[in-house]
Amino acid sequence: MSRVCLIEDDPIMGEALVERLELEGFSVVWHRTGSAGMRALAAGAIDLAVIDVNLPDLSGADLFARLLDERVRIPPSLFMTGYGSIEDAVRLLKLGAADYLTKPLDPTALIERLRALAGGKGAGTDAPHDTPLGISPAMRHLAGELARMARHAQTPLLIGGESGVGKEVVARHLHRLQCPDAPFIAVNCAALPETLIEAELFGHEKGAFTGADRRRAGVFEQAGEGILFLDEIGDMPLALQSRLLRVVQDRQLTRVGGSEPVETPTRLVCATHQDLTALVREGRFREDLYYRVRVLEIRIPPLRERPEDILWLAERFVADYGRRVPRERRVLTPEDRERLLHSKWPGNARELQHLLERACILGQGERLALDGALDIPKEQGLKAQAQASERAAIETALVEQDCNMTATAARLGISRKTLWQKMKRYGIKRIQ
Numbered sequence: 401m402s403r404v405c406l407i408e409d410d411p412i413m414g415e416a417l418v419e420r421l422e423l424e425g426f427s428v429v430w431h432r433t434g435s436a437g438m439r440a441l442a443a444g445a446i447d448l449a450v451i452d453v454n455l456p457d458l459s460g461a462d463l464f465a466r467l468l469d470e471r472v473r474i475p476p477s478l479f480m481t482g483y484g485s486i487e488d489a490v491r492l493l494k495l496g497a498a499d500y501l502t503k504p505l506d507p508t509a510l511i512e513r514l515r516a517l518a519g520g521k522g523a524g525t526d527a528p529h530d531t532p533l534g535i536s537p538a539m540r541h542l543a544g545e546l547a548r549m550a551r552h553a554q555t556p557l558l559i560g561g562e563s564g565v566g567k568e569v570v571a572r573h574l575h576r577l578q579c580p581d582a583p584f585i586a587v588n589c590a591a592l593p594e595t596l597i598e599a600e601l602f603g604h605e606k607g608a609f610t611g612a613d614r615r616r617a618g619v620f621e622q623a624g625e626g627i628l629f630l631d632e633i634g635d636m637p638l639a640l641q642s643r644l645l646r647v648v649q650d651r652q653l654t655r656v657g658g659s660e661p662v663e664t665p666t667r668l669v670c671a672t673h674q675d676l677t678a679l680v681r682e683g684r685f686r687e688d689l690y691y692r693v694r695v696l697e698i699r700i701p702p703l704r705e706r707p708e709d710i711l712w713l714a715e716r717f718v719a720d721y722g723r724r725v726p727r728e729r730r731v732l733t734p735e736d737r738e739r740l741l742h743s744k745w746p747g748n749a750r751e752l753q754h755l756l757e758r759a760c761i762l763g764q765g766e767r768l769a770l771d772g773a774l775d776i777p778k779e780q781g782l783k784a785q786a787q788a789s790e791r792a793a794i795e796t797a798l799v800e801q802d803c804n805m806t807a808t809a810a811r812l813g814i815s816r817k818t819l820w821q822k823m824k825r826y827g828i829k830r831i832q
């Protein structure tokens with residue numbers, strides 16, 4: 401059953417719409433202010449939104465723009481505008497709204513548009529936007545598991561799965577379900593130098609080591625009652641594993657150079673693309689910590705094992721591009737879809753995302769340029785693949801930073817000069 405979020409302040413119209421939508425088989429949550437509606441949309445688990453443009457606290461257009469700024473995954477949204485507010489409607493369409501209907505509203509037209517947006521299947525069926533993680537049976541099941549796990553707010557969770565499969569996306573989804581108002585802090589254990597991990601995790605007291613000129617909270621403390629996401633937990637050095645174990649066991653930590661214990665209510669969510677059992681057998685991961693971090697466990701299947709999600713993800717990535725670069729709205733053709741379905745996606749969702757980003761950037765009009773973007777044959781070896789991935793990263797950063805060279809270079813962690821040289825080498829043009 402499709403879930404509709406109705407944001408409408410008029411009590412009579414609101415009541416009537418709720419009644420009609422429910423009669424038509426939709427499940428409805430009704431909010432009378434823009435801020436309450438925004439919170440509901442940000443919390444996810446909504447398939448479609450119907451939003452009045454004139455709300456008491458903020459306009460529907462501002463609500464939509466704010467959600468975009470916060471990079472919330474917004475469900476297909478229909479706006480209801482008063483007669484004569486066509487400018488608002490145009491602005492909304494440019495921002496990525498699905499459509500608008502003018503008041504006085506024709507409820508039957510509204511239902512038809514909602515059915516079309518729910519995948520043409522109507523309410524009560526499995527719409528493409530039914531879950532925030534994917535439409536495959538595996539991802540639907542996983543979404544259900546996460547909803548249950550969210551109720552056990554202190555139990556550690558281990559997320560397994562190949563690289564790029566969406567482990568952080570799943571952790572963030574759990575956060576939205578469990579504690580959207582508390583922090584979500586992500587740390588990649590593989591990316592931190594060994595000497596820094598301890599202070600980064602547990603914080604340090606003033607004078608704990610050279611350069612520690614003030615007390616600093618570690619990520620555990622920063623996460624507070626929220627979630628600490630430790631990515632690549634298999635790469636954590638053994639010495640630190642025992643410290644982490646004590647913190648998870650005792651639910652308190654001691655800062656580096658300190659002696660006072662500090663309580664930690666944080667939920668630990670760890671992720672790994674490695675086989676932790678094998679690491680335990682090889683003596684590279686502590687067995688006791690292994691049991692402690694995997695009290696709850698989920699494994700995200702690779703994309704090739706859930707082909708139903710390929711086009712679902714693809715549509716989202718293309719729509720994301722359209723939201724970020726509204727003047728360039730691209731649409732997948734049936735041939736594009738066919739080609740995407742036939743790839744094996746060894747790099748999973750991340751590979752699909754990079755490919756589509758690149759194909760959108762290179763595309764023209766409504767067409768994506770899948771040619772070339774798709775053909776990075778593995779036979780060309782690691783160098784060609786690394787270059788293709790470097791090129792995609794540069795193009796993505798350029799789009800995200802609106803082609804601002806300084807910001808793009810900073811985002812990529814390289815100098816402007818290096819960025820220019822690489823753009824020249826790859827023939828990347830600044831697209832304004």
Ligand SMILES: Nc1ncnc2c1ncn2[C@@H]1O[C@H](COP(=O)(O)OP(=O)(O)OP(=O)(O)O)[C@@H](O)[C@H]1O
Nearest residue numbers: 533534562563564565566567568569673749750753
């Ligand atoms: N269900 C999803 N919906 C939308 N985007 C997704 C989904 N799954 C993955 N992605 C996108 O794919 C990319 C990779 O996802 P993510 O970083 O969560 O993977 P990961 O498994 O944590 O990767 P790694 O093992 O390399 O850390 C991200 O940019 C993410 O936005």
